Amino acid sequence: MKTTRLSFKPLPFALLLALSAPAVHAAADAPAAPPARIGVASFNLAWAGSQQDFDHHAAVCKAVSWCDTRPRRLPGQTTPTEEAVQAARQCAADTERLAGGPALAAMMPPCSAYQGRRGDPPPTSQDYAAKLAGLQATVAQLIEGQGVGVIAFQEVRSAAVVRTLLGRHADRFSVCDATHDGFQTVAFAWDRSLSPEPAVCSVEHGLAVSDNPGDPEARKVRPGLALELQWPGRRLSFLNVHLKSSCANIVPTSAFQARLLDDPAPACQVLNRQVAPLERWLDSVAQRSPEFVLLGDFNRRIDEEEKAAIKPEQVRSDGSNPAGVPAQDATGKVSSRYLWQELNDGTRSLTQVPLAGVDQGCRGFTGLDHIVLSDALAKRQPAGLGSRKTAVVQAPNQRIETSDHCPRSVTLSF
Incomplete structure (x- = not known):
C-alpha cells in the first residue's frame, strides 16, 4: 500500500477557536462554548475537466466520428454482438x-461521456x-446556502478544475487531489479557517486496483483520498x-439485477478486490x-445492505467471521x-447518515452517494441527524447535464 502525503498551510484562523474552545480567561462558571457545526458535502461532477480538456476531447472525438469504446448493446440484448465488440476495439485503437498513445488517451473522457440521446448533434x-x-x-449554493466547509469531489480531472469551480470562494478554500493515471480522480476542497494547523492530504493508492490483475497494462480504478484537519487536542479526518x-444493488430492479460481491460479473470482481484495501485504510x-467521515460515491447501495437481515455467517461466502480484514487470494479477491x-x-462501528430530504428537481443516480461516520464522531451528533440531496443548477435546454449526481450534504457537530 503506497500513501502520498501533501501538506497545506492554512491562512490565519479565528472562527474555529471561537466556536470550539472557551476563551482563555473565561470565568470558571461560564457556559462551555457550543460545538462547532460544519457542513460537509460529497459531489460527483460527472467527467468534469477544464474547458481546454473538453476542446481537446472534442477534437479527437470528431476525428473518430464520436465512436464509442464500449460495445453497444441493443435493447433486449444481455451481451453485445461480436460486431459491436470489434467496433469498440477499433474505436479504442483509433482514439x-x-x-x-494509451497513456494520453486515458487522460481524456470517452467520446460518449457528454453525449445525449442517440442521434443528437455532438x-x-x-x-x-x-x-x-x-x-x-x-x-x-452549497457554500453559501448550506455553510458547507468541506467538499469531497469525484469524477474530476484535477485540483485546478476544482479551483475554477469554487469561483468567488477560491481564495477561502484549499484544494488537493489524488494523483491518478486516468481522467477521473477524487479531490477535496476545504475552508482554510477550519484548521489552526496545516491540513494534510494523503492519497490511498491501495484502492486503485486493476481492472484485470493479469494484465499489467490494464486500467486502474480510482484511488482514495484522505483529508486530515487538526483541531485543538483532536484530529478529524x-x-x-x-x-x-x-x-x-442487492434488490433487483427493472434495469439492474441484484449482485453480491462474489458475483462473476467483471465489475463485481473489481469492487470485491477493493474491499481489503478499504478495510486496511479505515483501520489505519x-x-x-x-x-472520521467516510464519504463519496460508493457505487453500492449500502443502505439496502444495511436494511437487509444479513447474518454474520452470510457476509462471507466461506462463512467466516466478518470481523477484521478478509484474506485475499493471489489476485486480491476476498470471500x-x-x-x-x-x-x-x-470490531469497527460505523453509522450511515440517512437521507432525510431530496430537493425538488434533483434527478440522476440514487443510492450510490453516502456519508458514513465513525462511532466516535457519531456519538457527538444530535438525535435525528439526516443528510439532504441538493438539485444541481442547470439552465433550460442545457445540452450537457451539469451532473448525473445531486450533491449530498450534512451539517455535523464537532
Missing part, C-alpha cells in the same frame, strides 16, 4: 492513436461551458472514495484519527459478499 464548446457554469453555481461502478486512519456488513463488522 489512442489520435490522442498520442456537444460543442459552448455546451460544455454551460455545464461548468452549472457546477460552479451548484458549489456556490475525511475519507473520499469513488469505488468501482456497475455492481450496485482510525488509529490516528478516531473521529466478502456484502460491503456494508464487511466494513461495519463488529
Whole structure:
C-alpha cells in the first residue's frame, strides 16, 4: 500500500477557536462554548475537466466520428454482438492513436461521456461551458446556502478544475487531489479557517486496483483520498472514495439485477478486490484519527445492505467471521459478499447518515452517494441527524447535464 502525503498551510484562523474552545480567561462558571457545526458535502461532477480538456476531447472525438469504446448493446440484448465488440476495439485503437498513445488517451473522457440521446448533434464548446457554469453555481449554493466547509469531489480531472469551480470562494478554500493515471480522480476542497494547523492530504493508492490483475497494462480504478484537519487536542479526518461502478444493488430492479460481491460479473470482481484495501485504510486512519467521515460515491447501495437481515455467517461466502480484514487470494479477491456488513463488522462501528430530504428537481443516480461516520464522531451528533440531496443548477435546454449526481450534504457537530 503506497500513501502520498501533501501538506497545506492554512491562512490565519479565528472562527474555529471561537466556536470550539472557551476563551482563555473565561470565568470558571461560564457556559462551555457550543460545538462547532460544519457542513460537509460529497459531489460527483460527472467527467468534469477544464474547458481546454473538453476542446481537446472534442477534437479527437470528431476525428473518430464520436465512436464509442464500449460495445453497444441493443435493447433486449444481455451481451453485445461480436460486431459491436470489434467496433469498440477499433474505436479504442483509433482514439489512442489520435490522442498520442494509451497513456494520453486515458487522460481524456470517452467520446460518449457528454453525449445525449442517440442521434443528437455532438456537444460543442459552448455546451460544455454551460455545464461548468452549472457546477460552479451548484458549489456556490452549497457554500453559501448550506455553510458547507468541506467538499469531497469525484469524477474530476484535477485540483485546478476544482479551483475554477469554487469561483468567488477560491481564495477561502484549499484544494488537493489524488494523483491518478486516468481522467477521473477524487479531490477535496476545504475552508482554510477550519484548521489552526496545516491540513494534510494523503492519497490511498491501495484502492486503485486493476481492472484485470493479469494484465499489467490494464486500467486502474480510482484511488482514495484522505483529508486530515487538526483541531485543538483532536484530529478529524475525511475519507473520499469513488469505488468501482456497475455492481450496485442487492434488490433487483427493472434495469439492474441484484449482485453480491462474489458475483462473476467483471465489475463485481473489481469492487470485491477493493474491499481489503478499504478495510486496511479505515483501520489505519482510525488509529490516528478516531473521529472520521467516510464519504463519496460508493457505487453500492449500502443502505439496502444495511436494511437487509444479513447474518454474520452470510457476509462471507466461506462463512467466516466478518470481523477484521478478509484474506485475499493471489489476485486480491476476498470471500466478502456484502460491503456494508464487511466494513461495519463488529470490531469497527460505523453509522450511515440517512437521507432525510431530496430537493425538488434533483434527478440522476440514487443510492450510490453516502456519508458514513465513525462511532466516535457519531456519538457527538444530535438525535435525528439526516443528510439532504441538493438539485444541481442547470439552465433550460442545457445540452450537457451539469451532473448525473445531486450533491449530498450534512451539517455535523464537532
